Amino acid sequence: MTHDTAPAVLNQSAWEDVFKGYEIVGVAIRDRDTLQTLARKAVTPEEGSHLLDGQIPTRIASIFLSDPEEDNVGYQELNGFAYPKLGVSRAPFERPGGLVTGMGKDGHAWPFGGGNGPMEMICPGDRPATLRLRCHFGRTYSVGLGRAIFRRDAVGQWTRIEGIPMSRDEDALQAAGFTDLDAFSETDLYAVGGHGDVWHFDGQAWRQMRFPSNEQLATVTCGGDGQVYITSEGGSLWVGERSTWRLLERRGSSILWNDTRWFNDQLWLASDYQLRVWNGREIAVPEHEGKPVLASGHMDAHDGLLVVADLWTVSTFDGREWRKVVAPYAD
Template sequence: MEISSGQYENNISGFVMIDCEVRSADVFYFSLSEDETQLAEWDEDDEDSWLRRRIVYFIRNLAPAERWGHIEFDHSYDFQLSVARQPREQLVGIEKDGNVYVVGGGTAEWEDSLGDWTNGGMRRGSIVKSRTIDGHVYMVGGGRTVGVRKDRNDAVPLMQQLPFDHDKDWQVAGFEDIDGFNASDIYCVGGKGDVWHFDGASWTQVDFPSTISLRSVCCAGDGNVYISGYGGTTFKGRGQTWRRLFEGQLTIPFNDMVWFDNRVWCTSEYGLWNISDEKLEAADVDSDVMACSGHLSTHDGLLLVAGNGGAACQQDGKWHKLF
């Protein structure tokens, strides 16, 4: 374990996992929310009843007593995490209502909110996912919301050409995930088979072969795009050519799909899987690593998996349990 009982108690105990992110092989971040099931009094319908949120950090190259710490927020929603590589390397945490908190490079601050589309901002709906593409953080959400953070207080909406009619589209369209090979080759997925491709200048709707609810996308190192939805049903393709790899039989869809070690890794709170040779198989990991299923992040030759059962990372073919 990379954490002492005291560090676990001070940083993680009483909270549930929302997201995780690898900044480097030595720096990891975790988005946590207070576990309401452990609270004596909490009313989700009370606007003045807030759960505490935390961004927990692990910095491996510090002294053991200093490796773990957190930033706590009393009046925030859950943070989706990504790391900006350009113009500076910083963690970018985005709440569903578009508030942005940035850590790194000597900075720990709130940036300008992404704002509402009707007032010249970005959001047509709640922000639900973010992803680093070509060094910049992209974010997606309801109403086919999509945009990119270019720099401090400089988030640019990208859906000017994306149609969305609330009366007709709100039940069938909208984005749950985004990934890209680069800034000129990006896929957004969600809704009922709602898939769009962005070439850096314009959008094209993909003629997707299914109307199932879509949840996750991975632009993989083998040059293919993997899109998954209801029950783990997964498709493989690119452009306008797609085929179903397998019909999912899982209870819930995948939260995350990433490319690592020449295969696609998939996870939900119920497990960790690989797509290899076009087959979905349970990942060949020990039970204490499987218990960490929930969310994935990869960078710098490392895979991080984190959930309510803990966190672990794989590096150089070996798994290390963090907590």
């Protein structure tokens, strides 16, 4: 953060061991003292043109915010995961930790940080194509193309959520692929994606909800104020519930919001270039102690903590203070 002059949690030696030469592409909070990150080797366009996505060197790391400096990070290499997505697994599992999925035909999922492995398969042979992992009430959900939702019910056991029609037609995959899921409770869930494709689970059945636009949908957040917030193409923001929605702000961004989270009684939004909050009137730059908070990238919130990570830095906010966790050191 631009206003934070305190040293980063990770010292230079740890940063060089884990993050130097890599770009952070995912972050998640396991618990208030443990962050999970996903990083991939920074390759030039020329280097990338000779590699399949699954061949790009990838690292997953656990950062322990309360541990001594000399022992506050651990990482491992991850091989063969194309277009990886990062998530977490929590109670009721005995070993809460991180999860990484890949785009292979079996939907491989690798648990780490709370005990590593064994390798899991979300849906063998069926290419579940995970676009996002979300953990709600102790269960991790994989959402992806073709309105596919899978729930991790036990170690190595992923259950397909039934009752949502799916299609393998290419056009339908684009129009009806879930990109996010959030929940007020286990019997009040929302899944969004595709072109204005919104679904709700009421404890009995999944039903498609009317939405006033066929724009591409990116994220959904069930807010602490009882409202449901959905972002769409251009970075626009909608609010409502079930089949009643209204546009809060139309924006002209060329990219989608990566993540939205409810934290500290506000909706936070993060994209590759911006960190913003909805202040009840507009999407605004967040401020801390009278100064703008300059951050962007990916984001998560849990257990009274917000984390934001761009390609090179990771910062947390507990509602009172921003803390620099990872920052690049000069050579």
